[in-house]
Amino acid sequence: MIDININGNIVSAKAGEMLIVVADRENISVPRFCYHKKLSVVSSCRICLVDVEGAIKPQPACSTPVVHGMKVQTQNVKTKNSQKSVMEFLLINHPLDCPICDQGGECELQDVAVKYGSDISSFSEGKRVVTDSDIGVLIQTDMTRCIHCTRCVRFGVEIAGIMEMGGTGRGENLKIEPFLEQGIQSELSGNMIDICPVGALTSKPFKYELRSWQMNSIPSIARHDLVGSNLLVQPYKGKVKRVVSADNDLVNEIWISDRDRFSYESLTHKNRLLKPQIKVQGRWNQVSWEVALDYAVKGLNSHILNHQKADQLGGLVSNTATMEEFYLFKKILTEVGCDNIDYRLNVKNLDNTIILDSNIKLDALEKIDYALIIGTNIRLEQPMINHRLRKATKKGADVDVLNVMVFDFNYSLHTENIIAPNKIAFILAGVLKSIMINNGQELPDYLIAINVDEMAKNIAYKVLNSDSSVIILGEHIINNVDASTIANLVTKIAQSTNSRTLNLSITANAIAANLVGCVPQNSGMNVNTMLASDMRGFILLDIYPQYNFHHLGAAIKAFEKDDTFVISLNSFKDDIVVGYSDVILPIASIYETSGTHLNINNDMQSYIAAVKAPNEVKPAWKVLKVMADLLELPGFNYEDSTQVLTEISYQSHVSHTHDINGNLASYHNGISVIWQNSPYSIDAVLRHSRTLQKTKIGQMNNAYMNQTSAKALKVSVGDKYLGVFVVITDAVADNCVFINTNQTINIQGQA
Amino acid sequence: MISIKARNQIDVWIAKYPKDRQSSAVMQALKIVQAENENILSASTIQEVADYLDMSGIAVQEVATFYENYNYKKVGKYVIRFCHNISCMLNGADDLIKHIENKLGVKTGEVTLDGLISVKKVECLGACVGAPMFQINEEYFENLTVDKIDKIVDNLK
Ligand code: SF4
Ligand code: FES
Ligand code: FES
Numbered sequence: 019m020i021d022i023n024i025n026g027n028i029v030s031a032k033a034g035e036m037l038i039v040v041a042d043r044e045n046i047s048v049p050r051f052c053y054h055k056k057l058s059v060v061s062s063c064r065i066c067l068v069d070v071e072g073a074i075k076p077q078p079a080c081s082t083p084v085v086h087g088m089k090v091q092t093q094n095v096k097t098k099n100s101q102k103s104v105m106e107f108l109l110i111n112h113p114l115d116c117p118i119c120d121q122g123g124e125c126e127l128q129d130v131a132v133k134y135g136s137d138i139s140s141f142s143e144g145k146r147v148v149t150d151s152d153i154g155v156l157i158q159t160d161m162t163r164c165i166h167c168t169r170c171v172r173f174g175v176e177i178a179g180i181m182e183m184g185g186t187g188r189g190e191n192l193k194i195e196p197f198l199e200q201g202i203q204s205e206l207s208g209n210m211i212d213i214c215p216v217g218a219l220t221s222k223p224f225k226y227e228l229r230s231w232q233m234n235s236i237p238s239i240a241r242h243d244l245v246g247s248n249l250l251v252q253p254y255k256g257k258v259k260r261v262v263s264a265d266n267d268l269v270n271e272i273w274i275s276d277r278d279r280f281s282y283e284s285l286t287h288k289n290r291l292l293k294p295q296i297k298v299q300g301r302w303n304q305v306s307w308e309v310a311l312d313y314a315v316k317g318l319n320s321h322i323l324n325h326q327k328a329d330q331l332g333g334l335v336s337n338t339a340t341m342e343e344f345y346l347f348k349k350i351l352t353e354v355g356c357d358n359i360d361y362r363l364n365v366k367n368l369d370n371t372i373i374l375d376s377n378i379k380l381d382a383l384e385k386i387d388y389a390l391i392i393g394t395n396i397r398l399e400q401p402m403i404n405h406r407l408r409k410a411t412k413k414g415a416d417v418d419v420l421n422v423m424v425f426d427f428n429y430s431l432h433t434e435n436i437i438a439p440n441k442i443a444f445i446l447a448g449v450l451k452s453i454m455i456n457n458g459q460e461l462p463d464y465l466i467a468i469n470v471d472e473m474a475k476n477i478a479y480k481v482l483n484s485d486s487s488v489i490i491l492g493e494h495i496i497n498n499v500d501a502s503t504i505a506n507l508v509t510k511i512a513q514s515t516n517s518r519t520l521n522l523s524i525t526a527n528a529i530a531a532n533l534v535g536c537v538p539q540n541s542g543m544n545v546n547t548m549l550a551s552d553m554r555g556f557i558l559l560d561i562y563p564q565y566n567f568h569h570l571g572a573a574i575k576a577f578e579k580d581d582t583f584v585i586s587l588n589s590f591k592d593d594i595v596v597g598y599s600d601v602i603l604p605i606a607s608i609y610e611t612s613g614t615h616l617n618i619n620n621d622m623q624s625y626i627a628a629v630k631a632p633n634e635v636k637p638a639w640k641v642l643k644v645m646a647d648l649l650e651l652p653g654f655n656y657e658d659s660t661q662v663l664t665e666i667s668y669q670s671h672v673s674h675t676h677d678i679n680g681n682l683a684s685y686h687n688g689i690s691v692i693w694q695n696s697p698y699s700i701d702a703v704l705r706h707s708r709t710l711q712k713t714k715i716g717q718m719n720n721a722y723m724n725q726t727s728a729k730a731l732k733v734s735v736g737d738k739y740l741g742v743f744v745v746i747t748d749a750v751a752d753n754c755v756f757i758n759t760n761q762t763i764n765i766q767g768q769a
Numbered sequence: 770m771i772s773i774k775a776r777n778q779i780d781v782w783i784a785k786y787p788k789d790r791q792s793s794a795v796m797q798a799l800k801i802v803q804a805e806n807e808n809i810l811s812a813s814t815i816q817e818v819a820d821y822l823d824m825s826g827i828a829v830q831e832v833a834t835f836y837e838n839y840n841y842k843k844v845g846k847y848v849i850r851f852c853h854n855i856s857c858m859l860n861g862a863d864d865l866i867k868h869i870e871n872k873l874g875v876k877t878g879e880v881t882l883d884g885l886i887s888v889k890k891v892e893c894l895g896a897c898v899g900a901p902m903f904q905i906n907e908e909y910f911e912n913l914t915v916d917k918i919d920k921i922v923d924n925l926k
Contacts, residue, residue, distance in 0.1 A: 184827035186834040189892070197826035198812050 053080035121217030154201030179428025240278035246617035256564035284706035291604035328355035340613025357542025378518035388484035394492020424749035443500035530616035691700025854895035
């Protein structure tokens with residue numbers, strides 16, 4: 019540590035740190051445009067000039083390393099004069115159109131101009147005007163306002179991993195633009211809006227909506243992935259107008275995915291359910307909450323509870339609910355004597371599931387030196403986790419991939435292995451065998467006959483020879499014929515090499531669902547058993563069968579049965595839900611309810627409601643509480659959701675493992691279909707987010723397969739397979755169809 | 770499409786730089802590709818160069834738009850690159866540029882009707898000692914005057 023003197027005060031610093039870092043830590047304000055703490059230093063704008071004793075000219079604080087005894091003045095005349103001149107220079111070509119600029123009020127240029135600018139410019143020539151290119155539906159450009167700080171360019175290169183913006187031309191003709199009007203594609207693109215210091219890049223859906231000072235900023239948590247990025251939700255008169263990122267270095271640093279940034283638009287979708295409704299003698303009536311809840315409870319009693327048939331009631335919940343909702347949902351069912359509960363709706367065979375711990379924290383992930391990624395398009399499925407991995411690769415980590423298809427990674431891979439789904443378990447068994455031989459361990463029976471090929475050998479070598487490695491198992495494995503074996507092999511490989519594991523086969527708030535116990539215990543039925551049994555009733559929380567279920571036909575059939583009483587809690591209208599429900603209760607959507615998200619770090623991140631739910635819509639936890647009261651169940655005297663949270667006990671229900679039972683003898687034959695909702699269609703909120711749906715990622719709706727599989731399935735380009743357009747490409751492994759579908763066409767009245 | 774011949778030429782340049790630094794060859798690659806395509810770089814050739822060097826399209830475009838020796842519009846058989854940077858400007862470049870524009874009947878950035886000559890204003894070519902100066906294709910002409918320019922230009926065929 020060294021001492022330096024800033025404005026007459028002695029502060030301590032690390033030798034070689036940049037002056038601006040020290041000043042920021044000491045809360046000494048130094049203006050900046052090009053400098054950004056998460057980006058490389060280019061020192062091009064010169065607004066951060068400060069007076070350093072001994073230097074003739076003022077020095078840029080962002081690129082001047084501190085040395086012991088340095089004396090710095092950030093407020094004296096010399097500093098102020100240089101900042102004034104730089105401001106005058108920057109404003110030469112700036113349009114000063116603050117009154118019509120969306121950045122007004124939160125513009126770094128405006129702030130600095132007020133503080134350091136001068137009233138009169140000595141420049142009287144004409145200002146330049148830059149023609150804008152359309153860079154997509156999410157970001158509005160007004161490039162005449164650009165001050166060429168290149169933050170957005172560096173963001174592309176350094177953070178998003180694809181250089182999309184660049185500076186073309188030179189001198190006065192320098193222009194920041196993308197290549198050829200080709201829109202911005204990155205799944206993190208919205209962050210450019212946050213980092214652009216001026217109004218050159220602003221949010222398109224928010225264009226001309228409001229001034230920043232008219233809105234509050236309410237801290238919240240993103241719900242669409244396992245990270246739970248920290249957000250600021252900005253409402254005005256009860257409507258969410260914008261979402262921006264909040265800092266949390268342990269979670270999302272300062273970035274959020276586009277998915278988390280723009281999904282608020284769904285809240286005002288015209289398909290929101292606004293009133294409770296009940297179906298009486300085949301006809302739907304909109305009714306008050308009292309009537310609806312009374313009808314629901316009477317229905318439950320008369321169909322099920324009065325006959326002591328609680329074992330014929332089923333509770334299904336999607337992974338989007340809050341932790342408190344999971345808990346209350348489970349508690350109601352338990353109290354009425356029903357163990358049939360499940361959230362694992364998209365799993366084909368629940369005797370063959372992935373049980374795997376996640377035991378590495380997000381910030382540790384960027385310090386690993388090796389990762390093996392199995393079965394995930396991680397960049398689009400878990401953007402913020404992928405970002406941490408990308409950082410690790412930049413520091414030299416190697417990443418091997420075992421996937422069924424070539425995906426677009428934004429870092430270079432050590433090896434990318436495209437293998438058929440039915441071979442994945444065998445490769446991993448080969449890896450385990452190779453490791454065990456290396457460690458001199460005795461081989462279990464199921465490994466003896468396993469052939470260790472080059473791929474397995476190479477992976478084993480990497481896992482063995484890295485100091486901190488992680489094995490990541492993704493969503494494409496959930497319905498693999500060897501799913502549970504694969505998860506077990508991963509656990510064993512990790513154990514014998516001291517690796518960490520990351521379970522990305524689930525998402526959203528599924529970790530909370532697991533912890534709270536929204537899976538059947540004792541003699542309870544799992545979802546697939548329920549669908550196949552003769553049930554008298556269901557309570558469904560945030561369920562849209564055509565998107566949620568693997569066995570969707572069976573699900574709809576089970577709910578539709580004449581004598582089955584179905585209570586649905588939903589936020590959006592849906593024809594299929596209307597078709598089978600007896601009661602539909604409108605529940606609050608994201609940002610309209612308080613709750614807790616449990617992320618992959620095991621952080622319980624609670625949030626409050628940023629806005630009140632519209633009309634008569636109520637938060638699901640309140641609906642569940644009142645339902646419990648009407649059912650006369652004890653122990654539901656909650657006044658707010660935090661009281662629910664304190665009651666939740668911390669026992670995880672995922673700790674058991676099944677063992678591998680010699681089923682590695684031969685490959686399973688046939689073509690496997692991996693069916694996934696596309697990244698912007700994984701939940702109802704996203705499916706109703708107008709602008710996200712218009713992006714390239716939002717439009718993903720294809721069934722990918724190679725020539726051989728297409729022949730075997732007798733389909734060709736232009737055909738549909740399982741309702742989705744066929745794309746024939748070598749990028750897919752043999753014996754595999756990979757489907758990414760958005761299916762928004764099925765949402766009635768999509769705006 | 771970048772021809773096999775051009776690829777071979779580019780590969781010679783790539784080989785001069787350390788492994789994984791093939792992007793260092795971008796200026797030469799653009800030059801080679803431009804020479805093959807009637808002296809013009811189109812967006813698609815820029816993308817091809819980008820793919821060949823494993824760069825993003827915009828990164829190549831940054832380079833291609835920074836230097837005046839790359840062209841986007843049709844140029845003449847002879848390209849006069851007239852320096853108008855500080856030394857040349859102080860020595861009367863602006864008047865000389867006007868002269869040449871009048872003489873050829875074109876504005877800077879344009880080509881003569883017969884397609885023979887085009888004129889461009891460029892930044893310092895590193896020959897300030899002989900300012901004012903211009904470059905015709907690969908050759909430098911320094912200490913220019915109206916007479917000297919007339920003679921040089923009249924000799925272009
Ligand atoms: S658009 Fe914004 S972030 Fe990009 S260079 Fe211009 S001012 Fe900087
Ligand atoms: S912030 Fe230091 S030069 Fe731009
Ligand atoms: S200014 Fe013209 S050659 Fe340097």
